[in-house]
Amino acid sequence: MVQKILFVCLGNICRSPAAEGIFNKKIKDRHLENLFFVDSAGTGGWHVGNLADPRMRETASSRGIELKSRSRQLNENDLYEFDHILVMDKDNLHAVKSLIKDDFNPVNSKIKLILSYSKESQLDEVPDPYYGGQNGFENVINLLDNAIDGLIDYLTN
Numbered sequence: 001m002v003q004k005i006l007f008v009c010l011g012n013i014c015r016s017p018a019a020e021g022i023f024n025k026k027i028k029d030r031h032l033e034n035l036f037f038v039d040s041a042g043t044g045g046w047h048v049g050n051l052a053d054p055r056m057r058e059t060a061s062s063r064g065i066e067l068k069s070r071s072r073q074l075n076e077n078d079l080y081e082f083d084h085i086l087v088m089d090k091d092n093l094h095a096v097k098s099l100i101k102d103d104f105n106p107v108n109s110k111i112k113l114i115l116s117y118s119k120e121s122q123l124d125e126v127p128d129p130y131y132g133g134q135n136g137f138e139n140v141i142n143l144l145d146n147a148i149d150g151l152i153d154y155l156t157n
């Protein structure tokens with residue numbers, strides 16, 4: 001059975017496209033592509049149709065990760081379409097959960113902070129790099145790289 005994985009951030013041009021690209025590279029390297037369908041989306045719609053931020057694409061590219069996705073906005077249907085919804089920070093978590101009308105809806109259990117899968121980081125949230133310098137983009141890749149190893153281990157065990 002194909003597992004459907006959705007990464008979510010605010011703009012869908014920095015963190016969640018990076019997560020999608022890293023996840024895609026790791027499953028390809030491990031010959032697991034047939035087990036997953038992967039996508040990303042933003043809780044906001046300001047950048048819909050745009051490629052990832054050039055700073056994020058360049059940082060990812062320097063690690064051999066190509067970011068090809070275009071920004072789209074999360075919609076309510078995504079909550080039912082995907083099996084696992086991984087958000088970058090607590091604002092994203094609240095924004096996604098606000099699309100669910102019922103606190104007891106089982107969809108709630110699909111939504112997790114991506115860093116909850118990290119075996120290294122003590123952080124809960126992947127910091128938004130958009131208004132910062134180059135370090136922020138490197139930091140996003142480093143945090144996601146480790147968390148996505150943990151996520152893939154979880155999903156394949």
Ligand code: 4NP
Pocket residue numbers: 009010011012013014015016046128129130
């Ligand atoms: P992302 O970063 O949520 O990681 O894609 C951002 C991108 C754009 C904006 C904020 C965060 N913005 O305010 O336009």
